[in-house]
Amino acid sequence: MGRLRQALTHREAGVVEALITRTERVEDGQMLLRRGAIVEHSTILIEGFILRSVQSGEKRHILATHVPGDFVDMHAFALKRLDHDITVLGPALVGYARHEDLRIMMEQEPHLARLFWFSTLLDAAVHRTWILKMGELRVDQRIAHFFCELWAKLEMVGLAREDGFSSPLRQSDLAEITGSTPIHVNRMLRELREAGLVEFRRGRVFCRDRSRLAQFAHFDPSYLYGAGDLAVHDELSVNAIT
Amino acid sequence: MGRLRQALTHREAGVVEALITRTERVEDGQMLLRRGAIVEHSTILIEGFILRSVQSGEKRHILATHVPGDFVDMHAFALKRLDHDITVLGPALVGYARHEDLRIMMEQEPHLARLFWFSTLLDAAVHRTWILKMGELRVDQRIAHFFCELWAKLEMVGLAREDGFSSPLRQSDLAEITGSTPIHVNRMLRELREAGLVEFRRGRVFCRDRSRLAQFAHFDPSYLYGAGDLAVHDELSVNAIT
């Protein structure tokens, strides 16, 4: 949603912010919500990182990552029940909006309601890209692709650098994101480093040649629908690509 | 959406059907919509199967499968632009509803609007399950998982048998669904057959012991949200699972 900010008027942004009735600082690794929980509020990430994951036996698998400004559980607003865990990565600041208030707001602000729906559709589009990439890329390319995606998302909210970004990610997190193992991730990170594509050192990602990294990862950012893009959709005046 | 039918009143079902201004018979392999296309209508599958796929170089990758009753491109109602291709598998009958009519209907029928939103959220939940399964299962298990999923979805619309189901799927389609190759799929099908788990012969799936197949595939149908489930959500009275 933070990425949708450009699609909001100043007034609307205020309306959204007024929904947040409570904020909370949470520490690394804390699980905000557990799969199956019934929720009566939605969570917005203000600072830090949040993961959507599922526990599968001993292993945890990360399904999606969120950056500041994102509503992380809008789907639960409609479905009421979460199908995965919501976990904080590194220290974070989160805000809560009550579903009841959201519902009232959506009735009064159809444009905002539409944007909230958009944000869940964007999540789905990101999911689809991951299904594709899990199927067609090697682990090293998946790691690179994840770096590209997170970099782009952080950039949209002004948290990226020219030559990379910082995060509290560990190698084992990358393993859970890419569906691999920490050991293999470690080897692949070495290869990426030796190939001069990207460096990962305790959460910090450095990359000199971004387009080369994107090419290696087969990364095409269009699935993230930049805020500009979205605004255009809203006006209903996009060019045919057919 | 066909799976949501139980959540619709008789009147509402009529309202939805009245939206369909045109139906069309399409033959096997035909692409209904291409990635990037701007659409002004939504497609409902009435008979047959539809695939959501992307072309990636030489290879096609299938992201989702649909059964009769499903709206296959509701996301494009909001985003206007498709991020993947919509292709027919086997002969099919489809119906079209104009976005303009949909928009008007949604304004007048908030309950229906909510159900349409639900259906896109369910798609997202299915996507998440696929990300997980692509990451944690071997190809043989992924094939089994796909069989379980399709079987369950067909069952919801009364198109399954006690001992399996029929479809126009080829082995190469299974490869594109599971992110594998036709050759490997062929071998894995042989192993599944020899293990007495499931048989696949030119699109027909036979399984004597469904629960054993589900166990092998680590299949838990809850992510499909049975229609009953959904109806309950709508009443806002689900049991906590915490």
Add this chain to the structure above:
DNA sequence: CGTTCCCTTGAGTAGTTTCAATACTTGTGG
């Protein structure tokens, strides 16, 4: 009765995981 599409098999290679063991960091208490 042959063409076409789909399915099947074998052999070799590439990618990935697992187990086992060893270093490096960072924070903490002595």
Add this chain to the structure above:
DNA sequence: CCACAAGTATTGAAACTACTCAAGGGAACG
């Protein structure tokens, strides 16, 4: 300030899983 503990990162070797290339087999349709 050093030593230790805990978490994180790294390496090697062996086993497993999956892909590629190449070649054959079988069923359906005209």
